[in-house]
Amino acid sequence: MCIKYSMKLNKINRNDIILIAVLLCISLVALLIFSLTKTEGGYAVVVIDGTEVATYPLNQDTEVKLTYQNDFNLLVIKDGAAKIKDASCPDKLCVHQGEVMYNGESLVCLPNKISVKIVSDAESNIDIIS
Amino acid sequence: MKAKRITVLSLFCALAMIMSYLESLVPLPLPFGIKVGLPNIIIVFILCRIGIKEAIAVSLVRVILVSLLFGNALSLVYSLAGAILSLTLMIVLSLLKNFSTVGISVVGGVAHNAGQIIVACIVMDTAQISYYMPILAISGIVAGVLVGIMGNLLIKKFPKII
Numbered sequence: 001m002c003i004k005y006s007m008k009l010n011k012i013n014r015n016d017i018i019l020i021a022v023l024l025c026i027s028l029v030a031l032l033i034f035s036l037t038k039t040e041g042g043y044a045v046v047v048i049d050g051t052e053v054a055t056y057p058l059n060q061d062t063e064v065k066l067t068y069q070n071d072f073n074l075l076v077i078k079d080g081a082a083k084i085k086d087a088s089c090p091d092k093l094c095v096h097q098g099e100v101m102y103n104g105e106s107l108v109c110l111p112n113k114i115s116v117k118i119v120s121d122a123e124s125n126i127d128i129i130s
Numbered sequence: 131m132k133a134k135r136i137t138v139l140s141l142f143c144a145l146a147m148i149m150s151y152l153e154s155l156v157p158l159p160l161p162f163g164i165k166v167g168l169p170n171i172i173i174v175f176i177l178c179r180i181g182i183k184e185a186i187a188v189s190l191v192r193v194i195l196v197s198l199l200f201g202n203a204l205s206l207v208y209s210l211a212g213a214i215l216s217l218t219l220m221i222v223l224s225l226l227k228n229f230s231t232v233g234i235s236v237v238g239g240v241a242h243n244a245g246q247i248i249v250a251c252i253v254m255d256t257a258q259i260s261y262y263m264p265i266l267a268i269s270g271i272v273a274g275v276l277v278g279i280m281g282n283l284l285i286k287k288f289p290k291i292i
Contacts, residue, residue: 016233023240023271031264050253104261110250111204115259 038102041118044082046075049113058082058101058118071112082107082116138292139176139184146172146192151200166273167239174220174235174281180292182221189213204253208246215245231282236274243270 046054048068056062062077063085073094074086081101084094087109094109106117149168156166169192177185193213197206216238223234243266250259 012230012232013228015228016230016236019229019233020236020271020275023236023267027264027267027271031268034261034264106259106261108250108259110208110253111202113204113253 039120041101041103042120044077045117045119047115066114068112068114073109073112073114075116135292139188142172142176143188143191146188147196150196167242167277170235170238170277171281174231175284177220177224178231179285186217189217208249211249212242212245216241231285232275232278235278235281236271239274239277240267240270
């Protein structure tokens with residue numbers, strides 16, 4: 001019974017193509033919308049473990065060490081873009097992420113629970129503004 | 131027969147763990163560790179050729195073991211979320227019998243990425259991470275097609291063991 005069941009599933013059929021096409025269209029449309037409405041970022045908001053910790057304007061060059069318990073991420077803001085230069089996480093994926101400068105983009109370090117998101121202007125519910 | 135089944139399934143689980151390790155060696159320049167989804171080759175093979183219960187078992191064991199060996203508690207939550215979502219959708223599709231292995235694995239790949247993003251949004255308490263969903267979806271589709279084709283080859287060529 002198992003072999004007969006599986007053999008029918010083997011050829012790519014029209015339903016597959018429709019499924020892939022629909023998914024691709026949705027993703028491409030969303031991607032287009034995101035890239036067309038891209039605006040240059042204003043501030044980098046640092047969120048550690050769910051709470052907003054600090055905000056840095058992107059037009060000022062800064063270099064700050066974000067720490068959480070025993071981990072750290074080195075955030076560098078230069079020429080209007082933010083990137084993570086060094087981190088204590090084992091995989092350093094956040095360092096490989098490169099630069100972000102548009103609103104909506106973010107740098108994320110999942111193991112260290114630190115994320116830096118780019119917003120257009122600082123909201124008023126932030127406790128610390130450095 | 132029961133012992134043989136367990137042995138063969140464990141071998142597949144080990145294969146899936148090796149796939150996980152292989153794909154972690156390649157750091158893609160995409161946001162926070164997007165994975166190509168190589169272990170899905172094994173999962174899709176088991177799902178389409180052996181059975182649903184076996185696919186669930188191998189997938190869950192693989193996720194737990196990989197996070198215990200190569201990751202931490204947080205990576206367990208992410209991988210588990212991705213695996214559960216992708217398994218659910220793949221099982222539903224395979225029961226509908228309208229789609230082939232490629233379609234199933236495409237949905238599996240995208241669902242895996244989507245599950246990880248959802249958990250990331252919850253843990254980080256910021257919905258902005260979903261900004262990356264379109265890119266993840268496209269890479270999930272491409273990876274899903276490749277994984278589906280390879281899984282298909284496996285299903286056809288693999289000698290009948292169980």
